[in-house]
Amino acid sequence: MGDEKVKNEAMEIMGLFQVLPRLIVFDLDYTIWPFYCECRSKREMPSLYPHARGILYALKDKGVDVAVASRSPTADIANTYLDKLGIKSMFVAKEIFSSWTHKTDHFQRINQRTGVPYNAMLFFDDEDRNIETVSKMGVTSILVRNGVNLAALREGLSKFSQNLAKIDRNKQKWLKFSQKPGSSERDKE
Secondary structure, three states: OOHHHHHHHHHHHHHOOOOOOOEEEEOOEOOOEOOOHHHOOOOOOOOOOOOHHHHHHHHHHHOOEEEEEEOOOOHHHHHHHHHHOOOHHHEEEEEEOOOOOOOHHHHHHHHHHHOOOHHHEEEEEOOHHHHHHHHOOOOEEEEOOOOOOHHHHHHHHHHHHHHHHHHHHHHHHHHHHHHOOOOOHHHHO
């Protein structure tokens, strides 16, 4: 499937959802591209997973910001590859550094840089431990098995919508509770 066809299909998928994430964050290794960049040379020409470029273009056209969170110890190679692939400028934040925190540091920096709250983010990664840790921060997180693709995008947007609906229901419950007589200090006076 060509980039343009993937882009069009991704646009259709996004059109199914009333609210999109404000920021979608991608891991690099085995999420955007099918290799570990620390096992490669800057001289090589990298490749993306088949749907990655079309999805990135669709997100850009829809006005959804994208970022990178990668625990790669070779940020120089990763940045070179993003440049060679012509997608480096698409990302509003690139947090590429080695870490033992399973990406919590990456997301804290992304949050500080963009101002986007964690619950307005969607994250794609190929490692369970990163998904679990980042989910605890309030980020909707999707595990990918064979790189980011249209099915993962659909799953991510669907889960994001479900999480948003849960947040809204909880806000409504809280508002009802806080409006009951005796539920605030003022009512007790």
